[in-house]
Amino acid sequence: MIPAGLSASDLLGMYRKMVLARTFEDQVYYLFLRGGMPGTVHQSQGQEAVAVGVCSQMRPGDFLMSGHRPHGHALAKGVSPRAAMAELFAKRDGCSRAKGGSMHLGDPDVGMITSLAIVGAGCTIAPGMALAFKLRGTKQVAVTIFGDGGSNEGAFHEGLNFSAVQHLPVIFVCENNLYGASTAYHQVSLVTNVADRACAYGIPGQIVDGMDVLAVYQAVGEATARARAGEGPTLLECKTYRFAGHSRSDRTAYRPKEEAEAWKQRDPILVLGKKLLAEGLATQEQLDAIQREVDQEVADAIAYAQSAPSPAPEEALEDVYA
Template sequence: MKFTPEKLIDMLIKMYKIRFFEEKVDYLFALGLVHGTMHLSIGQEAVAVGAISTLKPDDYILSTHRGHGHCIAKGADINLMMAEFLGKETGYCRGRGGSMHIADVEKGNLGATGVVGGGIPIASGVGLSIKMRKTGQVVICFFGDGAANQGAFHESLNLAAIWKLPVIFLCENNMYGMSMSVEKAFAIENIAKRAGSYGFPGEVVDGNYVLAVYKVVLKAVERARKGKGPSLIECKTYRWKGHSKSDQNLYRSKEEIESWKMKCPIKRFKEKLIAEKIITNEEIKIIEENAKNIIEKAVDFAKNSPEPSVEEIFDGVYS
């Protein structure tokens, strides 16, 4: 598969943005500027970027509670994301949604959900709508390994299968549903195997290698666009941070976490691009600086944005 240098560098930039954004909001949480909770995808950047880079701008995604990476990869405005984290009126959800519900309907990001597996039935509906409107779009539905054991997973994958809907079911297997390991939660080795029981292809891919994710997802996207129906892709990856802010990592070892940090998707991709002389160390430094600057400016934007007004508390409940 041939990639232009621009495309490769764009993917790297997005991965950096996701990493720095999440490191920053983690820090802001520690400072008490962000309240509630958040679910960080640090270590999983290759999945969001690899998958979403296959899409056209008007294609859809459905995200998860661990969805910051999906939003950024889909082209979200970092300022509006950061403002949402700080609960500001200028945020994507006017401060009503927070970390877990960032959506940008105009840009095809149909939002993150706080319910594990909650986006999967919606994705089939989006696929149905695409098919009925004959627009040639596709939808990538992200969900985690935990969601694959929800009942709605079964109902929705079957529906997409019988109607040949243009949905890419993308399972980010980060090895744990909160504290429960996939070894305990599944009696099969690969979640992708379940696709066979619905009559469509399932494929396992190294979720820490952005180009591998891209390649497999692109195949599924092309299949969906041709009207051949859905696919299930399982990206094996790992979350470095806890499930949410209450996690003390009692269910896994430091050694295990460290071993996955050695497989950092950004480091791996960066080194590949340097080795292939697509980018230099100096250029990487500039990319890192630029990404950090964007994040810092977003923090300033968010801090200087107004709070939502209590007078408008009912806005958005009904159309």
């Protein structure tokens, strides 16, 4: 079902953002294989519907906090592909001025504070932002996206409980991709669904199809409405899957091939593309044109990042507090 109020151009915009996140990640993967990029990466192919569904409901002024797998979130929130790519190449014009790298992306100007690689940390940082919004009475909303592994950190429990009793305008979005690195979720949690934990804090919890951008959009819309009305936090569990390994060196030997194949049948880009075609809201030519435009945009970001200057050694001392 297509949520009320979304035009064909809104839907094509969502499709484009998912294609941008996917293409960016695929190109980063090739750059790594060719040895052209420093550091490591945690990629988000397969999880684009969560990033785009969440960010499409956020207004200017709302803030997002992500974790160690932030590329798709950053692009969906509006961080420029050039600035994100330059950060991955540790260049001066990167969105974190080369001090963060792949796991530390953000841009306060587009409503994303720099992501943090400490698993689950956003579950206490987003409530901090939400508390400021509440005290100022601004109707802004804070959102954090974290993984199933993050839901077993102490920060998750403290953050949800504090937000609940303070009725904070914050949304906790768990991307349950079934694994925390190589550890299956069911090996470390006897509660089948992360969303079931919401009742422990007296807040709404909902399971969402994380491969369907429109389902995510719908659920986040309801949660932001509650948050803006002063009705407090929501826990959303988006069931999703990462098509890539946990990080660069992971060959995913711990998970069955059939499992990955089954999830790939529900690729969020294919799911939305099919829906747009079936509803007569787009033609295959339009979808192909979007892919071509995005290919250009990502190629431009790579060329920009590769030719951008590296920071001078003394710049390491700028923008640091201690």
